[in-house]
Amino acid sequence: MVDGECSSITAPLRRLNVAGWVFALGLLVLAEGAVRLFDLSDSVAAPSAAAGALVEATADGSLSGEAATTLGTYAQGLVLAIAIGLALGVAIGSSRTLEDASSILVEFLRPIPAVALVPLAIFWFGSGPPTTRFLVAYAAAWPILVHTAYGVRGVDRMLYDVAATSGVEGAARVVRVSLPAALPSIVTGIRISAALGLVVCVTAEYFVGSQGIGDYLNDQRVAYRLPELYAAAILTGLLGLVIDALLRNGERRVVFWAGEEQARRR
Amino acid sequence: MSLTRLRGTLLGVLVFAAALAVWDVWPRGEWAAFYFPGVDHIGRTAWDVWPSSDFLRAVGASLTRLALGYTLGSLAGIAVGLAMGASSRARSTLGPTTEFLRAVPVIAVLPIAIVLLGDGDAMRVGIIAFGVFFPVLVAAVGGVRAVPPEIRDTAALFRLGGVERAVRVYLPSALPAIFAGLRTALSIGLVLVVISEFTGRGDGLGVAIWNWQSVSAVPEMYAGILFLGLLGYVLNVLFLVLERRVLAWHYGAIGERTR
Numbered sequence: 034m035v036d037g038e039c040s041s042i043t044a045p046l047r048r049l050n051v052a053g054w055v056f057a058l059g060l061l062v063l064a065e066g067a068v069r070l071f072d073l074s075d076s077v078a079a080p081s082a083a084a085g086a087l088v089e090a091t092a093d094g095s096l097s098g099e100a101a102t103t104l105g106t107y108a109q110g111l112v113l114a115i116a117i118g119l120a121l122g123v124a125i126g127s128s129r130t131l132e133d134a135s136s137i138l139v140e141f142l143r144p145i146p147a148v149a150l151v152p153l154a155i156f157w158f159g160s161g162p163p164t165t166r167f168l169v170a171y172a173a174a175w176p177i178l179v180h181t182a183y184g185v186r187g188v189d190r191m192l193y194d195v196a197a198t199s200g201v202e203g204a205a206r207v208v209r210v211s212l213p214a215a216l217p218s219i220v221t222g223i224r225i226s227a228a229l230g231l232v233v234c235v236t237a238e239y240f241v242g243s244q245g246i247g248d249y250l251n252d253q254r255v256a257y258r259l260p261e262l263y264a265a266a267i268l269t270g271l272l273g274l275v276i277d278a279l280l281r282n283g284e285r286r287v288v289f290w291a292g293e294e295q296a297r298r299r
Numbered sequence: 300m301s302l303t304r305l306r307g308t309l310l311g312v313l314v315f316a317a318a319l320a321v322w323d324v325w326p327r328g329e330w331a332a333f334y335f336p337g338v339d340h341i342g343r344t345a346w347d348v349w350p351s352s353d354f355l356r357a358v359g360a361s362l363t364r365l366a367l368g369y370t371l372g373s374l375a376g377i378a379v380g381l382a383m384g385a386s387s388r389a390r391s392t393l394g395p396t397t398e399f400l401r402a403v404p405v406i407a408v409l410p411i412a413i414v415l416l417g418d419g420d421a422m423r424v425g426i427i428a429f430g431v432f433f434p435v436l437v438a439a440v441g442g443v444r445a446v447p448p449e450i451r452d453t454a455a456l457f458r459l460g461g462v463e464r465a466v467r468v469y470l471p472s473a474l475p476a477i478f479a480g481l482r483t484a485l486s487i488g489l490v491l492v493v494i495s496e497f498t499g500r501g502d503g504l505g506v507a508i509w510n511w512q513s514v515s516a517v518p519e520m521y522a523g524i525l526f527l528g529l530l531g532y533v534l535n536v537l538f539l540v541l542e543r544r545v546l547a548w549h550y551g552a553i554g555e556r557t558r
Contacts, residue, residue, distance in 0.1 A: 052388065053395040060396065076415055133307035137315040144535070145528035146490045151497070152512035152520055156334055236406040240497055247406060254410035262410055270403035277402070 078259040086260035087267055096249060096265060100272065103245040106162045107234040110169025114226055118174040119219070122181025123207055126215070132182070147172030147233050151240045162244060165237040172233040173226035180222025184215025217288045224280045231276060235269055336518045345522035354507065358526070361492045361504040364420060368427025369488045373481060376432045380439020381465040384473065390440070401433045405491060413498065423495040423503075430491045431484040438480020442473025475549050478542050485538055489531050
């Protein structure tokens with residue numbers, strides 16, 4: 034930004050959305066007042082108590098350790114999902130026969146929500162991180178698969194002809210033509226999967242009940258430690274926001290040319 | 300053209316049947332047979348379980364909760380969405396709060412709701428409504444903001460008041476977008492019914508599946524989860540039928556424009 038534009042003091046304030054933050058702050062103050070005035074701390078945590086618990090449980094490692102576990106399991110599941118989703122998506126997207134062959138199987142499996150598989154997955158993989166990892170991978174693979182197949186199917190045939198004249202065929206064509214051309218769609222699929230994956234991860238942990246933020250949430254409820262419970266919920270929301278921001282930023286950087294391309298085609 | 304389509308569908312059916320056959324005849328020992336019952340075993344169990352009165356009552360309880368929570372959440376989402384879409388002041392005031400709440404996974408709200416409302420119907424309906432609210436809200440805000448300026452100007456010209464303008468002008472105009480949000484919200488709602496029932500008390504499809512898990516009734520679990528998938532599919536089809544009826548005028552208008 035040009036320096037001169039910042040000369041006005043009110044400019045950043047106007048961008049800051051004062052009304053929005055005042056409203057959020059007002060809600061918090063109101064909640065704090067209500068909890069103290071009517072002595073509601075048995076059923077809800079006061080914002081100050083939750084904030085204190087958030088700072089403390091993050092500093093002493095009890096909550097931050099669980100968060101690290103969650104992020105680890107989540108990342109492993111997501112990597113698995115990307116590998117599986119990309120491989121199957123490329124295969125289904127580049128072959129009409131494979132697409133037809135898999136269609137009914139895919140339509141049968143896809144509507145089954147991953148979290149409904151929690152009880153079965155506990156049977157298959159036990160009550161530990163492997164179950165969570167499997168569920169994240171299963172849930173997150175679908176959007177990547179669908180978006181990859183869609184992107185690969187939409188690749189301009191001319192690109193293949195050009196590649197053929199340069200002797201690029203087979204596996205090399207997939208890596209050098211199909212994947213780059215389908216990248217905008219693939220990246221969108223990964224972003225959707227990443228958001229979904231985090232939700233599935235915490236949900237699975239909650240019910241599998243061995244490790245991670247999800248398990249921490251359930252433990253705090255059972256132990257009736259409300260400030261810690263609210264702190265964990267807030268941290269989960271913050272994680273979601275940070276991951277979403279990172280992915281949007283990443284998407285913009287990786288496929289910076291996609292907008293241009295679309296604009297040119299129009 | 301239609302012949303290749305037919306061949307494609309046939310191929311899909313064949314592969315699906317082959318997958319079932321492989322699942323069924325895959326050699327397995329006693330241990331694996333317990334975790335992965337054969338197709339015929341799951342099928343027979345589903346045949347017995349699905350029409351049983353206990354199961355139907357559970358499904359009925361779940362659907363009632365879904366209907367209540369979905370209606371509450373959708374109406375709230377549409378109302379707040381109309382306000383936020385129509386007024387930039389409402390949008391900036393409620394923006395940060397809704398953005399944060401939207402980012403909190405429902406599973407983090409579940410234990411808070413259990414403490415507040417108990418492990419019963421109120422909590423479950425509340426959780427469903429909470430989860431349904433945000434996709435509908437986002438869709439409604441987007442739909443209202445996309446209302447063409449000439450329609451806005453016309454509404455202003457007739458000096459319609461805020462509420463009348465929202466209900467009679469913005470709502471119909473944003474309805475196609477709202478329906479897209481409602482459809483997403485429906486599948487989210489179904490998942491949330493089950494999640495909120497996994498906590499185990501009372502009746503419901505999720506309770507049933509969870510209880511089968513705790514007594515190691517594996518084929519019953521498969522049957523329950525399959526039913527859930529089927530239910531999601533049927534609800535989606537019903538929704539599309541309803542959407543086509545409600546939005547018939549909209550599709551008509553689009554058709555005329557492209558013609």
